[in-house]
Ligand SMILES: Nc1ncnc2c1ncn2[C@@H]1O[C@H](COP(=O)(O)OP(=O)(O)O)[C@@H](O)[C@H]1O
């Protein structure tokens with residue numbers, strides 16, 4: 555296989571019968587990729603987005619199986635297309651040989667990245683509830699007995715990509731609460747209740763015709779729905795800390811999300827799941843300041859605020875999200 559991105563894009567589109575042999579393609583690499591090559595391809599007045607697992611040679615830290623992630627992502631996107639077609643990106647096929655896939659390139663006047671809208675304070679106040687509905691439907695459908703979980707036995711990748719960097723590494727810097735974080739880590743690793751996406755971050759969510767499209771499912775695995783929910787809500791909370799003038803709007807979005815999501819929970823007691831979320835959210839808050847992947851937009855003083863709040867909430871967890879948001883609101887005001 556060629557290492558040249560244009561060659562690989564050409565080979566993929568040809569193999570998937572998307573272009574003719576003599577078609578000229580224009581390839582623009584997209585940024586953001588840490589362990590995959592992603593590009594926009596233009597040809598014959600059409601646009602595709604292609605994503606490849608990086609060839610082994612190019613991967614420096616080769617401790618997490620790169621190709622598994624690419625297939626996990628494609629499988630998750632296929633399942634989303636089946637369950638929530640209006641919220642899915644159109645897929646054009648996967649190539650085992652090239653370890654890559656093609657999807658529609660999302661771009662139009664009414665397409666925006668949720669993270670950009672949140673950071674600009676331009677979110678409409680309806681996004682969180684819509685994301686809750688999409689996640690709720692996917693979690694619910696995958697909790698059923700007839701769901702084929704066999705393509706999603708990716709708990710070891712999930713440990714390496716999510717649990718270790720966010721929880722275990724953070725635990726090593728906070729001996730007084732390390733037992734709590736490590737217990738949480740073990741529990742998450744052993745859960746396999748639903749299909750989780752694993753990276754439900756505003757940077758991976760586009761809005762298209764006012765509907766969310768969740769991308770970048772490399773961490774998809776059978777797991778605890780608590781992870782997707784807490785991971786997403788943590789992003790809203792960090793932005794509430796970072797943007798005082800949007801604090802109440804972002805905390806309200808936490809409530810909106812939960813109100814919608816709760817309707818889909820039928821695999822366990824709603825309050826039990828909410829309790830786990832109230833424990834995991836502060837652990838992830840701490841993980842985003844003292845873990846391996848610190849959030850880039852918090853100032854030093856915002857990091858300190860986040861750390862203090864997270865430690866308080868880890869040591870004395872709330873039982874429900876309303877109380878958790880009230881505590882955040884009163885301490886931050
Ligand atoms: N289908 C798509 N259409 C348009 N842009 C995309 C598409 N998929 C990804 N991107 C852009 O590429 C960036 C990186 O893609 P992503 O799948 O999130 O990979 P990574 O694993 O590198 O985060 C995204 O933040 C987004 O801006």
Ligand SMILES: [Mg+2]
Nearest residue numbers: 586757758770
């Ligand atoms: Mg991404």
